[in-house]
Amino acid sequence: MKPDMMLAGVFAKKHSFTLPLNYQQPIGEQITVFARELCAIENKDKKLPYIVFFQGGPGFAAMRPAGNSGWIRRALKEFRVLLLDQRGTGLSSPINYQSLAHLTPAQQAAYLSHFRADNIVRDAEAIRTQLCPADKWAILGQSFGGFCVLHYLSAAPQGVSEAYITGGIPSLTRSSDEVYQATYQRVLAKNKDFFHRFHDAQHLVTRLAKHLLENSVYLATGEHLTVEMLQLLGINLGMEQGPESVYYLLEQALVRTPQGEYVNPLFLNHFCQLLDYNTNPIFALLHEAIYCQHNASQWSAHRVREQYPAFNYKIGKPFLFTGEMIYPWMFEQFSHLVPLKAAAELLADKADWPALYDLEQLSNNRVPVAAAIYSEDMYVEMNYSLETVKRVANLRYWLTSEYEHNGIRMDGERILDKLISLNRGDILR
Incomplete structure (x- = not known):
């Protein structure tokens, strides 16, 4: 790996991908999607699988790491980490009032309709086919990133080896x-x-x-x-x-x-x-x-x-x-x-939003999933998360009152380590 930048204990490389705004019109308008790849210095010459991080939000860029710490430290022991700036955020064709100023309100709404979890996942899968087409990768979602994970398992499970969710198991059906x-x-x-x-x-x-x-x-x-x-x-x-x-x-x-x-x-x-x-x-x-x-x-x-x-x-x-x-x-x-x-x-x-979750696919899910559910979470209703758990096969969860919604930011190394152990059967929930 030839790094674009060096952090404390980490090599970092920038990736930029040109992808369709609307996957139903793949040769139409294109956007740029940015991702930052991280690798522990000691692993720079090793072939390691990727784990892709889906940030909370919607509408927030991936974290800008300062070094090898938190959940990244645990992930880099066995993965290359890909921090994805979801479309419209960070360096991924960012959306703001100025970038949309040339469009009418109707055109703005039509453009923005392509920036939900379904197209974020389409971007990720398109990137996987460019970075590691012969391999599956792991996915990790925090908060809204967990919504993206469940959509990924609904729409493109063939690209995923294992999945992790922290503070972000949504209801599959509730309004x-x-x-x-x-x-x-x-x-x-x-x-x-x-x-x-x-x-x-x-x-x-x-x-x-x-x-x-x-x-x-x-x-x-x-x-x-x-x-x-x-x-x-x-x-x-x-x-x-x-x-x-x-x-x-x-x-x-x-x-x-x-x-x-x-x-x-x-x-x-x-x-x-x-x-x-x-x-x-x-x-x-x-x-x-x-x-x-x-x-x-x-x-x-x-x-x-x-x-x-x-x-x-x-x-x-x-x-x-x-x-x-x-x-x-x-x-x-x-x-x-x-x-x-x-x-x-x-x-x-707008009433014609497409469905985000395939209930039949999730009920037959074969990808190992481990999730942290925070019982005191202000943003994600615990009871709705537990409803979803019953409808997703192969999902193990850890229910805890130890953390608030941003637990992975505060104690990420421990949380991810526990979820990896849970996913691989090393501990009971």
Whole structure:
């Protein structure tokens, strides 16, 4: 392996592939898909199988590693690791309001419709036939990456030797409304835990919310900071160290001076760093679509929220954070989403999304699958994951309360090692 770059204990090589935007029209418009191959320095001359990493999201690029650590350290003992920038992210024909500016809203929606798990998997399988056409490879999916893994096992199991999922076993059949009904319940529990752990947090955040209602406050990126925007910080409550990050930010939010009270510029800068909607628009545009099969989402999270009026903050009432939900008003308040509002409306009304999972194929699955299910996961409903487990043959799982949703980022070497042992029959679940 001739590396393009050297990290601590790792050789890294860049790959770029030209692939169809629409696999039903393979000679039509093409996109670029980027992947970074990693190999332990001591294994650079060995022929090792690949393991492909599917990042969480949708709409986030693969991690940019600094060296041989975490789950990568465990993987590199026996694999070459391929970090895939899913189409539309990172260096893979990235999508943003500028890259789509030349298209009409209808054209934007049509273009974006090709960026779900089905085409991400088609890209991966096309890459496999170029990199190692005679060999199968292993696949590892975190969060939304687990959705990609189950689609891979539905659509192209012949390319997979073994599969791993962390924090990302979706329901195979439930609607987006059912998903969000469960998610709001999870978010309520995370709010309860947050305000119990940090005893003055409710005072801090209601004081800040009152200030926002009575004053015009603008983020470092120029947007008007609203109470509903502030509630979005709750997306961090389901991550290891996320509640701490939110609390410490609230602690510094307001500054009192002889001239009056104002929002700390530090808060206004750091707030933007805890939300990704401007920088990763696919997450907002297609998040609900990842649950759609032959039906439209019609702003599911927004509609289901009506069943939970406690989230509608008013002065004098307790403040609640929201979670991993997308709302139509976000395309009016986040500056980089505003130009995509019309396309977002069309995607929310799109009802002809193809099916993502082949239930018969999964019930007869022969690829060994090992999964970590986090019982306290705020983003993926445990009971729906357990429903899916019963419908996928050859799947072993580890159910644990030790980790939040991003466990693989915090303790990835241990988690992947346990899943590899589970997949190969070395331990009982």
